[in-house]
Amino acid sequence: MEFGLLGAVRAVHDGRVLPVGGARARFVLATLLLNGDRPTRADALVEALWDRPPPTARAQLHNVVSKLRAALRTAGADPVESHPGGYLLSLDGHRLDLADFRRAASRGTRAAAAGRHDEAATELAAALALWRGPALADVPDEQAVEVRAALHEERLAVVEAKLRADLALGRPDAVLRDVTPELAEHPFREGLWETRVRALVAAGRRADALAACRRVRRTFADELGIEPGPGLRALEQDVLRGEESARASRNDLPPRELPLPIGRLTGRDEPLRRIGRLLRADGASPVVLLVGRGGVGKSALAVTAAHEAVTSFPDGQLHVDLGGSGPRPADPHLVVGRVLRALGVDGGAVPQDPGRRLGLYRSLLADRRVLLVLDDAHSERQVRPLLPGTPGCRVLVTSRGRLGALVGVERIEVPVLDAHAAVELFAHVLGRERFAAEPDAARAVVAACANLPLAVVVAAGRLAVQPHRRVAEFLALLTRERGRLDELSVGDLDVRASITLSVDALDPPEQRLFRLLGRLEVPDWPGWVAGALLGDPAWRPGPLDRLVDLHLVEPLGADRVGQVRYRLHDLVTDVAREQEPVEGGPGERDAVAGVLGGWLALAAEADDRLPHGIARTADPAAAPPPAAAALAREAPADWFEAERRSLVAAIGQARRAGLADLAGALALRLSGFLWLRSYDDEWERELRLCVRDVRERGSRHLLARLLGALYDVCVQRDRFTELRDVAAEQVAAARDTDDHVLLLRALRQAGAAEARLGRFGDGERWLTDAVERARHPGVPRDLLRDCLMALGSLHHEAGVPEAAVPLLREALSLAAGVTARAELCRYRLALALTDLGDFAEAADLLHGVLAACEEMGDDLGTAYAEQALADVDLRDGRPRAAEGRLARARVVHERLGSADGLAEVLRASADLAVREGDWRAADTALRHALDLRRSTGNRLETARTLARLAHVAEALGKDAAEAPAVPDDLDPACLRVPDFYAAGRTR
Numbered sequence: 001m002e003f004g005l006l007g008a009v010r011a012v013h014d015g016r017v018l019p020v021g022g023a024r025a026r027f028v029l030a031t032l033l034l035n036g037d038r039p040t041r042a043d044a045l046v047e048a049l050w051d052r053p054p055p056t057a058r059a060q061l062h063n064v065v066s067k068l069r070a071a072l073r074t075a076g077a078d079p080v081e082s083h084p085g086g087y088l089l090s091l092d093g094h095r096l097d098l099a100d101f102r103r104a105a106s107r108g109t110r111a112a113a114a115g116r117h118d119e120a121a122t123e124l125a126a127a128l129a130l131w132r133g134p135a136l137a138d139v140p141d142e143q144a145v146e147v148r149a150a151l152h153e154e155r156l157a158v159v160e161a162k163l164r165a166d167l168a169l170g171r172p173d174a175v176l177r178d179v180t181p182e183l184a185e186h187p188f189r190e191g192l193w194e195t196r197v198r199a200l201v202a203a204g205r206r207a208d209a210l211a212a213c214r215r216v217r218r219t220f221a222d223e224l225g226i227e228p229g230p231g232l233r234a235l236e237q238d239v240l241r242g243e244e245s246a247r248a249s250r251n252d253l254p255p256r257e258l259p260l261p262i263g264r265l266t267g268r269d270e271p272l273r274r275i276g277r278l279l280r281a282d283g284a285s286p287v288v289l290l291v292g293r294g295g296v297g298k299s300a301l302a303v304t305a306a307h308e309a310v311t312s313f314p315d316g317q318l319h320v321d322l323g324g325s326g327p328r329p330a331d332p333h334l335v336v337g338r339v340l341r342a343l344g345v346d347g348g349a350v351p352q353d354p355g356r357r358l359g360l361y362r363s364l365l366a367d368r369r370v371l372l373v374l375d376d377a378h379s380e381r382q383v384r385p386l387l388p389g390t391p392g393c394r395v396l397v398t399s400r401g402r403l404g405a406l407v408g409v410e411r412i413e414v415p416v417l418d419a420h421a422a423v424e425l426f427a428h429v430l431g432r433e434r435f436a437a438e439p440d441a442a443r444a445v446v447a448a449c450a451n452l453p454l455a456v457v458v459a460a461g462r463l464a465v466q467p468h469r470r471v472a473e474f475l476a477l478l479t480r481e482r483g484r485l486d487e488l489s490v491g492d493l494d495v496r497a498s499i500t501l502s503v504d505a506l507d508p509p510e511q512r513l514f515r516l517l518g519r520l521e522v523p524d525w526p527g528w529v530a531g532a533l534l535g536d537p538a539w540r541p542g543p544l545d546r547l548v549d550l551h552l553v554e555p556l557g558a559d560r561v562g563q564v565r566y567r568l569h570d571l572v573t574d575v576a577r578e579q580e581p582v583e584g585g586p587g588e589r590d591a592v593a594g595v596l597g598g599w600l601a602l603a604a605e606a607d608d609r610l611p612h613g614i615a616r617t618a619d620p621a622a623a624p625p626p627a628a629a630a631l632a633r634e635a636p637a638d639w640f641e642a643e644r645r646s647l648v649a650a651i652g653q654a655r656r657a658g659l660a661d662l663a664g665a666l667a668l669r670l671s672g673f674l675w676l677r678s679y680d681d682e683w684e685r686e687l688r689l690c691v692r693d694v695r696e697r698g699s700r701h702l703l704a705r706l707l708g709a710l711y712d713v714c715v716q717r718d719r720f721t722e723l724r725d726v727a728a729e730q731v732a733a734a735r736d737t738d739d740h741v742l743l744l745r746a747l748r749q750a751g752a753a754e755a756r757l758g759r760f761g762d763g764e765r766w767l768t769d770a771v772e773r774a775r776h777p778g779v780p781r782d783l784l785r786d787c788l789m790a791l792g793s794l795h796h797e798a799g800v801p802e803a804a805v806p807l808l809r810e811a812l813s814l815a816a817g818v819t820a821r822a823e824l825c826r827y828r829l830a831l832a833l834t835d836l837g838d839f840a841e842a843a844d845l846l847h848g849v850l851a852a853c854e855e856m857g858d859d860l861g862t863a864y865a866e867q868a869l870a871d872v873d874l875r876d877g878r879p880r881a882a883e884g885r886l887a888r889a890r891v892v893h894e895r896l897g898s899a900d901g902l903a904e905v906l907r908a909s910a911d912l913a914v915r916e917g918d919w920r921a922a923d924t925a926l927r928h929a930l931d932l933r934r935s936t937g938n939r940l941e942t943a944r945t946l947a948r949l950a951h952v953a954e955a956l957g958k959d960a961a962e963a964p965a966v967p968d969d970l971d972p973a974c975l976r977v978p979d980f981y982a983a984g985r986t987r
Helices: 023-034 042-049 057-073 097-113 117-129 141-168 172-185 190-202 206-224 230-241 243-249 269-280 298-308 332-342 354-366 380-386 419-430 432-437 439-448 453-464 471-478 495-503 508-519 528-534 542-549 570-578 588-607 626-634 636-656 660-676 680-697 700-716 720-735 740-756 760-774 781-797 801-813 820-835 839-856 859-875 879-896 899-915 919-936 939-955 979-986
Strands: 002-004 010-013 080-083 086-089 287-291 317-321 371-377 394-399 410-413 554-558 564-567
Touching: 002 097, 023 042, 023 057, 023 086, 023 141, 042 057, 042 086, 057 080, 097 117, 097 141, 097 298, 117 141, 141 172, 141 190, 141 269, 172 190, 190 206, 190 230, 206 230, 269 287, 269 298, 269 394, 269 410, 287 298, 298 317, 298 371, 298 394, 317 332, 332 354, 332 380, 371 380, 380 394, 419 432, 419 439, 419 453, 432 439, 439 453, 439 471, 453 471, 453 495, 495 570, 508 528, 508 542, 508 570, 508 588, 528 542, 528 588, 588 626, 588 636, 588 660, 626 636, 636 660, 636 680, 660 680, 660 700, 660 820, 680 700, 700 720, 700 740, 720 740, 740 760, 740 781, 760 781, 781 801, 781 820, 801 820, 820 839, 820 859, 839 859, 859 879, 859 899, 879 899, 899 919, 899 939, 899 979, 919 939, 939 979
Parallel strands: 287 394, 287 410, 317 371, 371 394
Antiparallel strands: 002 010, 080 086, 554 564
């Protein structure tokens, strides 16, 4: 299939233009073609199609794409693919006129640069012949104006190159014929005017050439109020002196020093377009600076962009390697001398005096359009003398540093490739067939290279010269904890060497910080960490800024509380860990421990202000960083969310460093937040590991606290079979301390464990003792509250809600403010009141719980409150309201993986089905709930589910053999089957 953008947007198959749809479809097709083989975000399409997107915008876009795909399928092709977050049009096996145009234009400009003007004219003419009219001619202006302008700028550059090639071939009449209509359309295009003047001179029409110069001067003055640029002014003077005629007769070629381009760059279309616009645009900054880390492909990008812009710089293209990342950066005085000789100055005529040398350099460039590529700049001081003094020339600079003192430049950050482009690069170097044999391993290799072009090319190149090696074998070597850098070297390409060049540019304090940052095992970190590592309370961000400037440290932007976060990539981390220790400051172990202690102090600041209501823990004395502490106090939940991944990693690093008590304290301080936000996997994993380590070499006091938190995890995750063992070990650890409050908490959880397993007699004895102990003077109010709540809940579960209510009301009177524990108390009181038939108070309590949980961001608590309100609605005659609440609760429980919560929703759904006479639906829901109850080991709720199923089986007419058996060792009063289930017995 052939696609077209250079005119009306079209798709052609076997000479037939396919009906691709209306204006929106044509815009979508054009955008996908412009991004060919690269994904296009659906959000970007929506924003372009609608100034104010309607609620149905995504659905409308989906319909547009679906119809477009259907139209293309009529030709037996389906190049449009759905992609995460958008769409991708694969050009594999298809043609695009824009791609053909660019290839022909590139061949023509390369031929012109090499002096092959006949070949250049042929290729450039072929490129221009592909244009059928204005680009994207049938796409509305409001959607296509910017793209159309950029494409027309590309076309004009080729037009000018074609005219110059014809002029070099001695065809001035053809040039004058072709340049006239272009000038009519672009009367302020100075390059076209210069070509017209030179063609007139070459045709022996010097007087007409002078008249043209004066005409353009008047046009610019009258219409724009400005003088023509230096190129046109100098050309007029040359014509007056007769020098242009002599120059036109000479065949001296301007300097063409650009290295050979590597071919089409993968994943760099957008920066190439931007650089091209900046190099060609009148009035743009004369200096474009490409900055990025070593190995990101700045030099290849600069050379490719320079080749694509070559037609705009007829007076030459110069390339200088400034050696900025090496040990001896080039001296700008010597560089100027070399450039002067390249511009035709005899070696003996190059001034030795620096000032006179620079003066001659700028004078020679003043009347020329020259592109100067300065590769691998070290500093502003090295670059500044090399900048021409007039805007006719352009300078393209690459540097690892940002060169902030160069003001007025266009600075472009060159990032690593996106995942798709990096994989494409790897497949291109390795070979498509070999890539297709092990695609998953190949993608994993690219991921291990962090999409860094140098690393990707080295990895693919090393495999390419070892055809016997499987990609999976190389991946195993590359993902080892140590030695991966040894695998990323082939020929003269070496990832370690590239990164080390930047490290060598650091001074000792910066090198020390770099090595210490490599010792951290966290995914990212805020700025205060750098100061803590250096052990300097008066620390200033200079050393960190220098690491950022050299792209050794990557800034990630501000997190949700406003801290700028940073990271080191794995490959850079490997280099950091290979560095020799730098003297000064605390030792490496103490430095890392200081950072972990700082995180603990900040976590304490935030945790003390979170409304979870669970027991706090005492922490080792440490002063938190002041600015970060203020953020933790002002927005504790957001601070924890921003730091969560790093805190979890810090716990692991503390454990591996043998700092078991510090790791345990961090895990406890993180527990309340993880509980509120239902990050149960992380919560459980870290607590279990900390329990293991503290059990072996930590304090018994800390072990008891960790076991108490682990008990809460088991409840949250429905691991009821573990509760007795965890509680028993907690009691034993607490008895080994002289902390009676800690022991009392352990006794309460031991009693609650018995109750959850249906052993109400044993549980009541534990909890009654705990309540009596908790009433003694000096016991914290929150502990008495929790003991009363546990005992009240036991009575409710045992089928005696009238005994539960007074205990729960007293517990609630001790619960101050909005905390998760206070809302849990209200929730349990509401459950008991519901069983007593006091629906109004139960609903009031539950609405308060719902609002509080939403305020705290407790999604799990919100879902439980919705389900409990559904029970109230159901029993109070509002089945439709109950149905809606159960649907919302189910979504949350399924998302969070809460087996207990989902089983509660299914039980309530069965109750609703029974009230409406749908016994089969009730049977289905209860059997699902039964599977969940059995998976958690919740013996009591399993029995209650079986009791309901027995009634359902009888209502469905099943015989006794089919009816579920209810355990006979449980008190029937605790089974709590609602009265309306009895209606099934009469069916």
